[in-house]
Amino acid sequence: MKLDDLQVVGNQLALKWDDEHEQFIALEELRRACPCAPCAGEIDVLGQMHKGPSPQLNEASFQVARLQLVGGYAVQVFWKDNHSTGLYSFDLLRKMHSEP
Numbered sequence: 001m002k003l004d005d006l007q008v009v010g011n012q013l014a015l016k017w018d019d020e021h022e023q024f025i026a027l028e029e030l031r032r033a034c035p036c037a038p039c040a041g042e043i044d045v046l047g048q049m050h051k052g053p054s055p056q057l058n059e060a061s062f063q064v065a066r067l068q069l070v071g072g073y074a075v076q077v078f079w080k081d082n083h084s085t086g087l088y089s090f091d092l093l094r095k096m097h098s099e100p
């Protein structure tokens with residue numbers, strides 16, 4: 001599964017996959033699903049979940065400065081509030097907002 005196209009349209013991320021499936025994910029939803037450790041929480045060796053204080057989100061947190069494909073399997077999103085540590089794997093993206 002590969003991405004043919006990826007762009008921000010309004011307040012949504014528009015994805016086009018190589019199987020012709022087109023997908024739209026609201027940027028706010030995308031940001032709230034950020035998979036990086038500080039946002040998603042980390043599980044330590046004892047199996048306990050550690051999650052820092054919820055990051056302060058503001059208007060810029062839901063705006064995309066740029067997008068970068070990583071290694072042909074993930075997308076790195078650079079948010080306008082300078083958060084960019086989340087790598088959204090294609091699998092994760094495909095699972096998001098699958099309802100039309």
Ligand SMILES: [Zn+2]
Nearest residue numbers: 034036039086
């Ligand atoms: Zn994050």
